Amino acid sequence: xxxxxxxxxxxxxxxxxxxxxxxxxxxxxxxxxxxxxxxxxxxxxxxxxxxxxxxxxxxxxxxxxxxxxxxxxxxxxxxxxxxxxxxxxxxxxxxxxxxxxxxxxxxxxxxxxxxxxxxxxxxxxxxxxxxxxxxxxxxxxxxxxxxxxxxxxxxxxxxxxxxxxxxxxxxxxxxxxxxxxxxxxxxxxxxxxxxxxxxxxxxxxxxxxxxxxxxxxxxxxxxxxxxxxxxxxxxxxxxxxxxxxxxxxxxxxxxxxxxxxxxxxxxxxxxxxxxxxxxxxxxxxxxxxxxxxxxxxxxxxxxxxxxxxxxxxxxxxxxxxxxxxxxxxxxxxxxxxxxxxxxxxxxxxxxxxxxxxxxxxxxxxxxxxxxxxxxxxxxxxxxxxxxxxxxxxxxxxxxxxxxxxxxxxxxxxxxxxxxxxxxxxxxxxxxxxxxxxxxxxxxxxxxxxxxxxxxxxxxxxxxxxxxx
Amino acid sequence: xxxxxxxxxxxxxxxxxxxxxxxxxxxxxxxxxxxxxxxxxxxxxxxxxxxxxxxxxxxxxxxxxxxxxxxxxxxxxxxxxxxxxxxxxxxxxxxxxxxxxxxxxxxxxxxxxxxxxxxxxxxxxxxxxxxxxxxxxxxxxxxxxxxxxxxxxxxxxxxxxxxxxxxxxxxxxxxxxxxxxxxxxxxxxxxxxxxxxxxxxxxxxxxxxxxxxxxxxxxxxxxxxxxxxxxxxxxxxxxxxxxxxxxxxxxxxxxxxxxxxxxxxxxxxxxxxxxxxxxxxxxxxxxxxxxxxxxxxxxxxxxxxxxxxxxxxxxxxxxxxxxxxxxxxxxxxxxxxxxxxxxxxxxxxxxxxxxxxxxxxxxxxxxxxxxxxxxxxxxxxxxxxxxxxxxxxxxxxxxxxxxxxxxxxxxxxxxxxxxxxxxxxxxxxxxxxxxxxxxxxxxxxxxxxxxxxxxxxxxxxxxxxxxx
Numbered sequence: 001x002x003x004x005x006x007x008x009x010x011x012x013x014x015x016x017x018x019x020x021x022x023x024x025x026x027x028x029x030x031x032x033x034x035x036x037x038x039x040x041x042x043x044x045x046x047x048x049x050x051x052x053x054x055x056x057x058x059x060x061x062x063x064x065x066x067x068x069x070x071x072x073x074x075x076x077x078x079x080x081x082x083x084x085x086x087x088x089x090x091x092x093x094x095x096x097x098x099x100x101x102x103x104x105x106x107x108x109x110x111x112x113x114x115x116x117x118x119x120x121x122x123x124x125x126x127x128x129x130x131x132x133x134x135x136x137x138x139x140x141x142x143x144x145x146x147x148x149x150x151x152x153x154x155x156x157x158x159x160x161x162x163x164x165x166x167x168x169x170x171x172x173x174x175x176x177x178x179x180x181x182x183x184x185x186x187x188x189x190x191x192x193x194x195x196x197x198x199x200x201x202x203x204x205x206x207x208x209x210x211x212x213x214x215x216x217x218x219x220x221x222x223x224x225x226x227x228x229x230x231x232x233x234x235x236x237x238x239x240x241x242x243x244x245x246x247x248x249x250x251x252x253x254x255x256x257x258x259x260x261x262x263x264x265x266x267x268x269x270x271x272x273x274x275x276x277x278x279x280x281x282x283x284x285x286x287x288x289x290x291x292x293x294x295x296x297x298x299x300x301x302x303x304x305x306x307x308x309x310x311x312x313x314x315x316x317x318x319x320x321x322x323x324x325x326x327x328x329x330x331x332x333x334x335x336x337x338x339x340x341x342x343x344x345x346x347x348x349x350x351x352x353x354x355x356x357x358x359x360x361x362x363x364x365x366x367x368x369x370x371x372x373x374x375x376x377x378x379x380x381x382x383x384x385x386x387x388x389x390x391x392x393x394x395x396x397x398x399x400x401x402x403x404x405x406x407x408x409x410x411x412x413x414x415x416x417x418x419x420x421x422x423x424x425x426x427x428x429x430x431x432x433x434x435x436x437x438x439x440x441x442x443x444x445x446x447x448x449x450x451x452x453x454x455x456x457x458x459x460x461x462x463x464x465x466x467x468x
Numbered sequence: 469x470x471x472x473x474x475x476x477x478x479x480x481x482x483x484x485x486x487x488x489x490x491x492x493x494x495x496x497x498x499x500x501x502x503x504x505x506x507x508x509x510x511x512x513x514x515x516x517x518x519x520x521x522x523x524x525x526x527x528x529x530x531x532x533x534x535x536x537x538x539x540x541x542x543x544x545x546x547x548x549x550x551x552x553x554x555x556x557x558x559x560x561x562x563x564x565x566x567x568x569x570x571x572x573x574x575x576x577x578x579x580x581x582x583x584x585x586x587x588x589x590x591x592x593x594x595x596x597x598x599x600x601x602x603x604x605x606x607x608x609x610x611x612x613x614x615x616x617x618x619x620x621x622x623x624x625x626x627x628x629x630x631x632x633x634x635x636x637x638x639x640x641x642x643x644x645x646x647x648x649x650x651x652x653x654x655x656x657x658x659x660x661x662x663x664x665x666x667x668x669x670x671x672x673x674x675x676x677x678x679x680x681x682x683x684x685x686x687x688x689x690x691x692x693x694x695x696x697x698x699x700x701x702x703x704x705x706x707x708x709x710x711x712x713x714x715x716x717x718x719x720x721x722x723x724x725x726x727x728x729x730x731x732x733x734x735x736x737x738x739x740x741x742x743x744x745x746x747x748x749x750x751x752x753x754x755x756x757x758x759x760x761x762x763x764x765x766x767x768x769x770x771x772x773x774x775x776x777x778x779x780x781x782x783x784x785x786x787x788x789x790x791x792x793x794x795x796x797x798x799x800x801x802x803x804x805x806x807x808x809x810x811x812x813x814x815x816x817x818x819x820x821x822x823x824x825x826x827x828x829x830x831x832x833x834x835x836x837x838x839x840x841x842x843x844x845x846x847x848x849x850x851x852x853x854x855x856x857x858x859x860x861x862x863x864x865x866x867x868x869x870x871x872x873x874x875x876x877x878x879x880x881x882x883x884x885x886x887x888x889x890x891x892x893x894x895x896x897x898x899x900x901x902x903x904x905x906x907x908x909x910x911x912x913x914x915x916x917x918x919x920x921x922x923x924x925x926x927x928x929x930x931x932x933x934x935x936x
C-alpha cells in the first residue's frame with residue numbers, strides 16, 4: 001500500500017506540472033512508462049497495450065462492440081445471459097471449468113455487460129498471459145452449450161435480477177426512471193433485461209447473438225501490465241489472429257431520441273423504501289456525442305454542483321437549509337450514444353419532497369443565472385485531475401479507461417488528452433452547459449417513498465363531503 | 469335522412485328486445501339482412517361480406533395485419549409512408565392516377581395507418597366493385613415507385629406531422645404521454661413517426677416493408693354493401709386468389725410491457741396552449757387481451773365515470789365544484805396488445821391543476837370504494853347498445869367494425885356477441901374493474917399549460933434569500 005501511495009503522489013505532481021507547462025500535450029503520453037501501443041491484427045481485431053511494470057502481473061480484457069442496447073426487441077437480457085454462458089466451456093475447456101482454471105493458476109476472472117459493451121477479463125501472473133489468451137480466444141468461436149446448463153443459468157440471471165433489482169426499491173426507481181427518460185432509445189431498457197423476457201431466452205437466441213457479434217473484427221483486446229507491446233503482439237498474432245474476420249459485423253440500428261418536449265416524473269411508492277429519496281436524470285451528451293468541450297464542461301459542472309461537501313447543493317440543502325441528509329450527483333459520459341447527468345438527495349426527517357425539490361431547483365437556477373466562481377472552477381479541475389491520475393495507479397482502472405473509451409467510439413488521443421481538455425474549460429463554458437443541459441424538458445424526476453398514505457388520507461377527507 | 473332514421477329506430481327496438489328476451493344470442497345474427505359471411509381464399513386471404521341493401525353502393529376495404537408497431541427500430545413512420553406511396557401507381561395504373569380513377573367513377577377512396585393495421589378503402593356504386601377489386605389487388609403486388617415521387621411524398625408526411633402534431637400542443641402532450649406510458653412496447657412510438665426518423669425513410673425501406681407484409685395471407689378483405697356473398701366470392705377468386713401466398717408472413721415480434729411499478733407524469737409547457745389541460749392514461753387490457761368480461765366492464769366503467777353530462781366526473785367537477793369547464797373519457801379497446809383508458813379535463817379559470825387532479829382522483833376513489841348504482845349501470849348499457857346499433861346504420865362503420873375486430877385478433881362471434889356480453893356486466897364487475905385498472909402505477913398523468921412562469925416566479929422568490 002505504501003508503495004502505491006508514493007507512486008500516486010509522484011504521478012500527480014508529474015501530471016499537474018505537465019498540464020500547467022505543456023497544455024495540449026497528452027499528459028499520459030508524457031509518462032514514458034505508460035506509453036500505450038495501439039494496433040490492429042489482420043483479422044480486424046484491435047489491440048491496446050498499456051505497460052505497467054510495478055508488479056509482475058497482467059490484466060487481460062476482451063471487449064466486444066455489443067451490449068444490451070443491441071438486442072432484438074423482446075429479447076432483453078440476452079447480452080448479459082450470453083456473458084454468463086461464456087463461462088460454460090468449449091471443446092477444449094470442460095463444462096464450468098473456465099474460472100476454475102484461472103483460479104488454479106492464481107488468477108481472478110470475471111466479465112460484465114453494459115448497454116454498449118460486453119467485456120471479459122482476467123488478472124494473472126505475467127507468465128500466465130499465454131494461457132488466458134489461449135482460453136479467451138478459444139471461447140470467442142468455440143463456445144459449447146448444454147441445454148441443462150442454459151436452463152440452470154437462466155434461473156441464475158433471473159435470481160440475479162430478483163436480488164439486485166426487484167428486491168431493491170431504489171433499483172426499481174432507477175429502472176423506471178431510465179425507461180421514462182428515453183422515449184425510444186434502447187438505453188431505456190435494463191441491461192439485465194425485463195423479467196418476462198428473460199424467462200423466454202433460449203440457447204438458440206444466445207447462439208444467434210454470439211454468432212452475430214462475437215468476432216475478432218468486433219472486439220478490442222486490452223492488455224495492461226508487466227509486458228512489452230511486442231510480446232503482446234506476438235501472442236495476439238498466435239492466439240487471436242487465426243480467428244477469421246466475419247463479414248459485416250456491426251451494432252444493431254438503435255433508435256435515436258426525438259426532441260424532448262415535456263418534463264417527466266416517476267412516483268414510486270414502496271413499503272420497503274427507507275427515507276424519502278429524490279432523484280433526477282437529465283439527458284445530456286456523452287464524451288462521444290458532445291460538441292467540443294461540452295462533455296468536459298458537464299463533468300466539472302457536476303463536480304461544482306453536486307460532488308462532495310463543498311458542492312453547491314450540499315452546502316445549501318444539507319448544511320444551510322437542512323432539507324436533505326445527503327445529496328450528490330454524477331455524470332455518465334462514457335457511452336456510444338447519449339450521456340446522463342444525475343442528482344440524488346435524501347430528505348431530512350419531516351421535510352416534504354416538493355420542498356426538497358424546490359430547494360434543489362433554486363440552486364440549479366442560480367448556477368444557470370449567475371454561473372460559478374473561478375475558485376470553484378479551479379477546485380473542480382484539481383479534483384478531476386487528481387481522480388484521473390489516481391486512476392493511473394490501478395492496472396484495472398487503466399485497462400478499463402482505454403477499453404471503455406475505444407468501445408464507445410473515442411480515440412486513444414481523446415482518452416489521453418482529457419485532462420488537458422478539462423483544464424481548458426472556463427467558468428462561462430460551465431454556465432453555458434448548465435443553461436443548455438439542466439433543462440427540465442430533457443429530464444425525469446423520480447421520488448421514492450415508503451407509503452402514500454398521507455395522500456390517501458387527504459383523499460378520504462375530501463371524499464366525505466363529496467358524498468353529502 | 470328520414471329513411472335512415474326509421475331504420476335506426478327499428479334496429480334499436482329490435483336489438484333491445486332480443487337483448488332482453490334472448491340474452492346470449494348474438495344480436496346481430498338475429499338481423500337476417502345483416503348476416504355476415506366469412507371465408508378464406510386458397511392463398512390464405514380472409515374475406516368478410518356484410519350485406520347492406522339499403523342503397524346500391526359498396527364499401528371495399530383491404531386490411532393488412534401490419535401497422536406502425538411492426539416497424540424496425542429507427543424506421544418509425546414507414547408503415548404510414550408506405551400507405552401514402554401505395555397511391556403512386558403500378559404497371560397498369562399510371563403515376564398518381566389511383567384516386568383519380570376512383571373519383572372519375574363516382575367513388576371516394578382513402579386509407580389509414582394505425583399501430584396495428586394499414587387499411588385501404590373505396591366506396592363506389594355496386595357495379596364498380598370489380599374495378600376497385602382489380603385495382604386494389606393490383607397494388608398488393610405490383611407497386612411501382614419513382615424516386616422523385618418518394619422524395620416528394622416524404623416531404624408530404626413530414627408536413628403532415630408538422631401540422632398535425634408539432635403545431636398542436638395537445639398532440640405533443642399525447643405523443644409524450646404515450647411514450648411515457650409504454651416502457652418497451654412500440655405503442656409508445658407515434659404512428660406518424662419521429663420526425664428525425666421520417667426524414668431518413670427511403671424507397672428501399674418502403675419496399676422492404678411492402679415485401680415483408682403486403683401479401684394475401686396477411687390481409688383481410690371486407691366488403692359491405694349491396695352485394696351477395698357469392699358475388700364477392702367470385703370476384704375475390706378472380707382478382708385476389710391468383711396472388712400467391714407468401715411463406716411466413718407475420719407481425720414483427722413486439723416487446724411485451726414489464727410490470728408497471730410507478731406512477732408517471734409528463735408536464736408540458738407550451739405558449740401556444742389554451743386553457744390548462746389535464747389528461748390521464750391508464751394501461752388496461754384490450755378486447756383481444758382481456759380476461760372474460762373485463763373489457764366490457766371497462767367500457768361501461770368509462771361511460772359511467774366520464775361520458776357525457778350524467779357522468780360522475782362531469783357532475784362533480786363541472787356542475788358541482790366548477791373546477792373543470794369540460795371533462796370526459798374514453799376507452800381504446802380494439803388493439804392487438806394492450807388497451808388504454810383515458811380521462812381529460814380543462815381547468816376552470818383560476819383553478820390550480822393540482823386541485824383539479826385531486827378532485828378527479830376523489831371521484832375515481834369513490835367508484836373504487838363504493839361501486840356504481842344499478843341505475844347508472846342500466847343507463848350505461850342502454851347507451852352502449854344504442855351506439856352499437858346506430859353503428860349498424862353506417863356501411864362504413866360496419867365494415868370498420870369487422871375489419872378492426874378481425875385485424876386485432878377477435879373472431880366474428882366476438883364482434884357480434886359484444887352487446888350480449890356487455891348486457892351481462894354487473895355493478896360489481898364494474899367496481900372490480902375500477903379497483904383493478906384505475907391503478908396509478910399503470911398510469912401517466914399529463915398536464916399542458918401555456919406558461920410555467922408562476923413556478924418560475926416562486927423559484928425567484930426563493931432564490932433571493934438563498935443568496936443572502
